Amino acid sequence: MRSAFRFVILALVLLIVAMVSALTAMRFAIHGQEVAVPPLIGLTPQEAERAVTGAGLQLTIERHYYSPQIPEGRIMSQLPMPGTKVRPGWQIRLAQSLGPTRVAIPDVTGQSEHAAELNIRRRGLEIASTAEVEAAGVPADQVLSQNPPANATQVLAPRISLLITNLPEPQIFVMPSFIGQPLGTVSRTLQESGFRLGNVSVAAPVTPPVDASANPATSIEMVPPPAQPSPASIIASQTPAAGQKVFAGTTVNFEVR
Numbered sequence: 001m002r003s004a005f006r007f008v009i010l011a012l013v014l015l016i017v018a019m020v021s022a023l024t025a026m027r028f029a030i031h032g033q034e035v036a037v038p039p040l041i042g043l044t045p046q047e048a049e050r051a052v053t054g055a056g057l058q059l060t061i062e063r064h065y066y067s068p069q070i071p072e073g074r075i076m077s078q079l080p081m082p083g084t085k086v087r088p089g090w091q092i093r094l095a096q097s098l099g100p101t102r103v104a105i106p107d108v109t110g111q112s113e114h115a116a117e118l119n120i121r122r123r124g125l126e127i128a129s130t131a132e133v134e135a136a137g138v139p140a141d142q143v144l145s146q147n148p149p150a151n152a153t154q155v156l157a158p159r160i161s162l163l164i165t166n167l168p169e170p171q172i173f174v175m176p177s178f179i180g181q182p183l184g185t186v187s188r189t190l191q192e193s194g195f196r197l198g199n200v201s202v203a204a205p206v207t208p209p210v211d212a213s214a215n216p217a218t219s220i221e222m223v224p225p226p227a228q229p230s231p232a233s234i235i236a237s238q239t240p241a242a243g244q245k246v247f248a249g250t251t252v253n254f255e256v257r
Helices: 002-031 047-056 111-123 183-193
Strands: 058-065 076-079 091-097 124-132 143-147 159-165 172-174 196-202 237-238 245-247 251-256
Touching: 047 091, 111 124, 111 143, 111 172, 143 245, 183 196, 183 251
Parallel strands: 058 091, 124 159, 196 251
Antiparallel strands: 076 091, 143 159, 172 245, 237 251
């Protein structure tokens, strides 16, 4: 009995030792392959390339910024920071200096979006972003404001953001039925609602059927010519038809009797 107990204890000890050894080996395998990110700020792209290649890393230049401190063409920031432990093959993201600001920021407010873009790109600058806004009394497709403003100093990036005016979304209505109503009343309703009165025509009168057995001389009736539309004329049909979705300012045509 005592031998069996000793055997169980020995087996447990060996199992614990094996687990600790495996964890240690795994940790060494994971962290033993990590490398420290070298410092790249102030280097040229070629020097930075050689530094990261020697450490088994990669780099990419993602941004360009103006800087009065870092000479033009040299690295001004990096991510991850120097000394960070990473795995081989890790991508280091860099920003390169454009040197001190030398390009004057143009004033493009009041210009169309296309004209502003041409003006900006002609000076070697870029469009960072554009946003649209409705502005009462200001035409659509016009630069309302810009960032940075004209002739700004201490500009970090060669990019300009624009705020462009646009037209408001047209209102949508459901066309009501005007059939059976007087033309004069409907005309006022349309004008007050922001719609336009279009063509008004008189519906052709309905000709009664001719009885062939009757005396032809007495059965033929003269049909009077259609009268001209008047405010008292009654709506017989309309276009667009009732229930259709229309925009404000839509022209409505009628046929009256």
